Amino acid sequence: MHELAVTESILSIVIKHAAKNQVKKVLSISLKIGELTDLVDEWMQRYFNYLSKDTIAEGAMLNIERSPVVFQCVDCNKSFPVSLKESGKIVCSHCNSTKVTLVSGREFFIKHIEVV
Amino acid sequence: MMADIRLIEIKEDILSDNKNLADEIREVLRRHHVFLLNLMASPGGGKTSLIVQTVRELKDVFRIGVIEGDIDSVVDAERVSREGVPAVQLKTGGFCHLDASMIDMALKEMDLGNLDLIMIENIGNLVCPAEFDTGAIKNVMILSVPEGDDKPLKYPLMFSICDVLLVNKIDYLSVADFDMNALKDRVFNLNPKIKIFVISCKTGEGIQMWIRWLTEEMNIYIRSCRV
Numbered sequence: 215m216h217e218l219a220v221t222e223s224i225l226s227i228v229i230k231h232a233a234k235n236q237v238k239k240v241l242s243i244s245l246k247i248g249e250l251t252d253l254v255d256e257w258m259q260r261y262f263n264y265l266s267k268d269t270i271a272e273g274a275m276l277n278i279e280r281s282p283v284v285f286q287c288v289d290c291n292k293s294f295p296v297s298l299k300e301s302g303k304i305v306c307s308h309c310n311s312t313k314v315t316l317v318s319g320r321e322f323f324i325k326h327i328e329v330v
Numbered sequence: 331m332m333a334d335i336r337l338i339e340i341k342e343d344i345l346s347d348n349k350n351l352a353d354e355i356r357e358v359l360r361r362h363h364v365f366l367l368n369l370m371a372s373p374g375g376g377k378t379s380l381i382v383q384t385v386r387e388l389k390d391v392f393r394i395g396v397i398e399g400d401i402d403s404v405v406d407a408e409r410v411s412r413e414g415v416p417a418v419q420l421k422t423g424g425f426c427h428l429d430a431s432m433i434d435m436a437l438k439e440m441d442l443g444n445l446d447l448i449m450i451e452n453i454g455n456l457v458c459p460a461e462f463d464t465g466a467i468k469n470v471m472i473l474s475v476p477e478g479d480d481k482p483l484k485y486p487l488m489f490s491i492c493d494v495l496l497v498n499k500i501d502y503l504s505v506a507d508f509d510m511n512a513l514k515d516r517v518f519n520l521n522p523k524i525k526i527f528v529i530s531c532k533t534g535e536g537i538q539m540w541i542r543w544l545t546e547e548m549n550i551y552i553r554s555c556r557v
Contacts, residue, residue, distance in 0.1 A: 216426050216458040223344045231340050241335065245344075250487050252457045283486075288522060298486055304519050313522050316490045320461075324340040 217253055220322070221261040227324055228271050237329040240271040244326050249283045249298065250319035274327075283319030287311050348462055351430035355437065355465025362442040363555045365548045366433075366450065368466035370488065373454030375472040376498040378406045379531035380540075381449050385413045387541045392446040392548065397436040399428040399453050406451060416440065427458035430465050447548060456485040467551055474499040475506050479513035482520055489517050494525045496540060501530045 224243065232240055247253060255278050266272045282295040287306035294307040304314050343349070359366055371377045385394055396417040398407040407419035418436045420428065433450065440448065450466060452459040471492045473481055476499060482489045489495065495517055497510070514526060525543060529536035 216461065219425070219427075219429070220344055223347065227340065227342050227344065231338055231342075235336075235338050237336075237338075250490075251461060252487075298483075302483070303515070312519050314519065315522065316520070320487070322344045322461075324342050324344060326337050326339045326341075329336050329338055330334065 217257040218261050220253060221258055221265055224258075224276075224324060225262065225265050225269070225271060228274075228327055229269060231327065232270050232329060235329065237270060240274045240327050240329050242275040242277055242328040243271070243324060244277045244279065244328075246279050246281055246321050246323050246325050248281050248319040248321040250316075251322060279325070281318065281321050284317050285314040286317045288313035288315060293317060345462070348430045351434060352463035352465040355430060355434055356467065358437070359442070359448075359465070359467070360555050362445075363552050364442050364445050365447050365468075365551050366464070366466045367447065367544075368450045368452060368459075368464045368469045369472070370452045370456070370459045370469065370492070371454060371472035371498075372456055372474070372477055375454065375474045375477065376496075376531050377451045377454065377472060378409055380472060380496065380498065380529075381410055381451060382413055383531050383534070383537055384449065384541065384544070385410070385415050387537065388447070388545070389413070389415065391545070393444055395440050395445045395448045397428075397433065397440075397448060397450045399432070399451055410451075416445075422453065426453055426455055427462050428452050428464055429462040433464045446552070447544075456481065456488045460485070460488040460491050468493045468547060470494040470496065472496045472498045473513075475502040475508050478507075479509045479516070482513070482516040486520055489520045489524070492521070492524060494527065494540075494543065497526065497528045498531055500528050500535060501533050 228243055259276050262276055283298055284293050284295050285304055286293045289311040290309040292308040296304055305312055369377050394415045396410045398417055398419045399422055407417045410417040418439045420432050420436055469492045527536055527539045
C-alpha cells in the first residue's frame with residue numbers, strides 16, 4: 215500500500231551511492247524485504263519505473279528477495295520461521311509454547327546494485 | 331564491446347532516514363518533557379472519539395496538543411479544537427501513513443514548551459502506519475468490535491508493534507459475533523507484552539483504565555526526562 219513512499223527512498227539511496235561511485239547507469243537493484251511488510255513487487259517496479267525516469271537508475275530491475283517471518287520462543291529461547299498465511303496460532307516448533315516474540319520479517323534494505 | 335558490470339555493496343536500510351529522524355524527534359521531545367503518543371486504527375475505529383474522551387479526562391492535569399493526519403479534510407481537527415486544545419492538521423493528500431518527517435513538520439507548528447502530551451491521530455489503516463516510526467514514545471491501536479476478532483491474523487505487524495490495544499465499541503458486543511477471549515489469545519500470541527483495555531468511547535466504560543495507564547506512563551516518562 216505504501217510502495218510509492220518506499221520506492222522514493224530506494225531511488226534516493228541508489229542515486230546517492232551511484233554518484234559516489236561514478237556510475238554511468240544502474241542496471242539492477244537487489245532488495246531484501248521481510249514477509250511481514252505489505253509490499254507488492256509488481257507495484258514497486260511500476261513506481262520505480264515512473265520515478266526513475268531521466269535518472270541514471272532509469273529502468274533498473276528490482277530483484278526482491280523475501281526474508282521469512284521468524285519468531286523466538288520466550289520459554290526455550292529458540293527461533294523458528296512462521297508462515298503467516300497459514301497460521302492460526304503461532305506455536306514454538308521446538309517446545310509448543312505460545313509465548314513468542316517477533317524477531318525478524320520486517321527487513322527493508324538494499325543489498326547491492328549492479329552498475330556500469 | 332560490453333561495458334564492465336560492477337556490483338556495489340550498499341546494505342542500507344530503506345527506512346533508515348525515517349528511523350533516524352524519529353530518534354531525533356524523541357530527543358527534542360525529551361528536552362521539552364513532552365510525551366508523544368501515536369494512535370492508530372481503521373477508519374471509523376474511534377480514534378477521534380478516544381482523543382476527545384482523553385482530552386476531557388486529562389485537560390486539567392496535562393497540557394495537551396493533537397496532530398491530526400487525514401487524507402484531505404479538516405473535520406477531525408475541528409472536532410478536537412472544540413475541546414479547547416491546539417490541533418495541527420496534516421493534509422497528506424492521499425498518503426496512507428504518517429512518517430517522521432510529517433510529524434517533524436507538525437511539531438514545528440506547536441509550542442513544545444507549553445505542552446505535556448501530544449496525541450497523533452494517524453491515518454485510518456491497519457497496514458502502513460505500522461511500518462513507519464513517527465518518533466512517538468508509545469504506540470497505541472484501537473480495534474473496534476464491529477471489525478471482528480480475526481484482525482490480528484490479517485494485520486500481524488500492527489498488533490506486534492503496539493504497546494496498548496484498546497478494544498473499542500464494547501457496547502456492540504451483544505449484537506456482534508465477536509469472541510473476546512479468542513481475540514486476546516491471538517493478540518498475546520503475537521505480542522506478549524501488549525496491554526489490552528476493553529472500552530466504549532460512547533458509554534465511557536473502561537475509559538478510566540486507559541486514563542490510569544496513560545497517566546502512569548506519562549509520569550514515568552516525565553520523571554525520566556529530568557534525570
